[in-house]
Amino acid sequence: MARVVSLFLPGWPIDRLRRALGASAPPPDRRLVLVGREGPRRILTAVSRAAEEAGLRVGMPLTKAHALVPDVMTMPADPAADAAALERLALWTLQHYAPIVAPDPPDGLVIDATGTDHLHGGEARMLTGLVNRLAASGISARAAVADTWGAAYAAARFLADPVRVIASGAAGKAVAPLPIQGLRLPPETVAGLHVLGFASIGDVLAVPRAPLVLRFGPLLGRRIGQLEGTVREPVDPLRDLELVTVRKVFGEPIGAPETIARYTAALVRDLCLALEKRGLGARRLDLLFHRVDNSLQAIRVGTARAAREEKRLTRLLCDRIETIDPGFGIEIMDLTATLAEPLVLQQAASSLIEEEQADIAALLDVIANRIGADRLYRLAPVESDVPERSVRRLPPLAPDDGAAWQERWPRPARLLARPEPVEVVALLPDHPPAFFTWRGVRRRVKRADGPERIFGEWWKRDAERAAVRDYFRVEDTEGERFWLFRSGDEAQAASGGGRWFLHGVFA
Template structure:
């Protein structure tokens, strides 16, 4: 089932203007409006959030806005610059999130994320990450994902706070209480429906279709079908002409997996030649399938390093062919290097001179495309005494800088994400535990070593000036080894009194 994301940018013209002006932009708490022309009238085309809270609205005549707020700051609107910036934002989303992205003017994007959400940790995490990244850039956004473009569009504008995930098959129930403008219909149609007593999308869906179409035209019926997903609404994917792209058009539609794999191999061959002429290697490939029913299917694969190896790229793409539903046939295949980087070929070193190193880049790419690149990483040391801060995640093929963990005390093979509280029985306050209970299981300690005292990093924040931990390595009667610690504060640092936690497990 398709899944579509609608990204709504309610303050896009003003957010875009602030980013363009940079330090010269008016302060965020300043009441600001953008002014454009509608015929011979000057009207408000965009309002900042403080101006909206002051009662100003889009479409209001400029004279009325000045009458309500004489000190309002006005600047000219630039719809062409807004549209161009929205196009650039769509290209950014194309490179980072999904192979099918298009602008949804004047204030949004539409992204077909079918089969791509697992690469970002799931739909909820993907939407949250998208909204947060835009927010960090000064762009306020809301996002929703649903089974259809129409449902996602309505949810993004009237349900998302700031994100909303509509479950599979649950679009109708979710959008029924929403106002009629969520249907993406003309303002005069909205006014006509309001005049007949309709208030929500559910009210319109509940009545027979024929009288509505007879009164308001076929566009209303089409929007109702699109919001329910009963008819397809394909997204016309945005493509940058500067991206390396190859295409195959078929005289007769194809559908067999073997045929798709054969033509995929041919497209990869042509694309690699194009990349070679530019001195580039592919980091991300998008393979689009245009079906005869005017819908799109897509495959996206990525690599950890720039690659121009045809066999490796073909394998990555063909591993995902089983996810493609050809329907009644595929008539066009497009292969695009959505992300490419300079590739410098290195001469192979003879095994007579140096020891040959194993190349695991192909294995990393296969695993990353199956489970998501974010779930594949290496652990590297960080200079910190606090155990949970002494590690960091790095890409699996990141160069080894030779850094190691310092100290004579061993560290557990597995460090828990959060230390878990345990119940401990100790002979004396400053002795190792005689037994402890973790996750409902009581364990008797047979051997123990410690304590290793670790203080908080006082230079990071004042609260850590008094933080003290006493770590013990303990072994229970079954031979399992654990890493425990007793917390303390400045009043207990001498005796070590405090709560006990389990922080890690040894192999």
């Protein structure tokens, strides 16, 4: 089942202008509008949030806007710059999220995310990560994913807050209450439907289609079919001429897996030669299959570091061929190095003078493309006494910075994401527990060692000046070992409430 993401950028012209102006951009609380022409009239084409709160709207004449808000700041609209920036954003999304991305002018993108969400931890995490990264760059965004472009478009604009995942098969029910504007119809068609009493998409879907098409034209019928999935709406993928791409066009459509694998190997060979001429190595490859029914299938693979070994890249792609449905046949195959980096060849180590080290990059690539690169990492120490701050995640092949793990006090093999409260029975408040109950299971402590006192990092936050934890290593009668702590030192109320928590489990 196809899964399509619609990304909506409600303040795109204003956000794009602010990023272009940089430090000289007006503050966010300034009432800013962009002005364009509609025939002889000058109208507002975009308004900032502050201007919208003051009562200004897109399409309003400039003279009326000045009458309502005399101190409004005006700047000329630049639709060409907006479109060019939207294409650059689509290219960035292509490189980081999915192999099939296209601009959806004037204020959005469409992404065919079929089979790629697992590389980002699932659909919800993928959408949240995309929206958050844009927000960090000063671009407001909302996103939705559904089975069809039409359903995702409507949900992104009228349902997402800021993201929305519509389960497979539930698009019709989810978008039924939304306004008719979600059908991507011209304003005059929307106005005509309102005159007839239609208020929502569900109202339109509930009546026979033929009379509506007869009155408003075939576009309405096509939009309804595209939303329901009965009419195909392929995404025409964006491609940058600067990306290294090779293509194979077939005289007769192909469909057998072994045939696809053979031509995949040939395309990888051609791509590696093209990369070698530019001194580049691939970090991300997209293999697109153009089917005879005008639809697209795609495979995306990545590498831990730049590479152009034919055998290695071919294996990564061929491992994913089973996910491709050739349908009635594939007529074109495109292979693109969506993300490439300079690759400098190094002299191989000599076994006569130094010990040969195993290269695990190929193994990491296979695992990462199956479970997602974000799930593959290694842990590195951080200079901090606070346990949850003393470790960080790094990419598996990140260079070693020389930091060493502290060995003064043993630490558990598994540290909980957050300390979990436990009920404790102790002889005295400053003694180790005799019994504790964790997750509904009562455990009797057989041995205990501690306390190890850890103070808060007062130089980071004032609230940690008096924070204290006393950690104990305990072993229950079943031989399981745990890491517990008591918050506070019983002398100062601000140091903690004296409650007990379980923070880790020893191997």
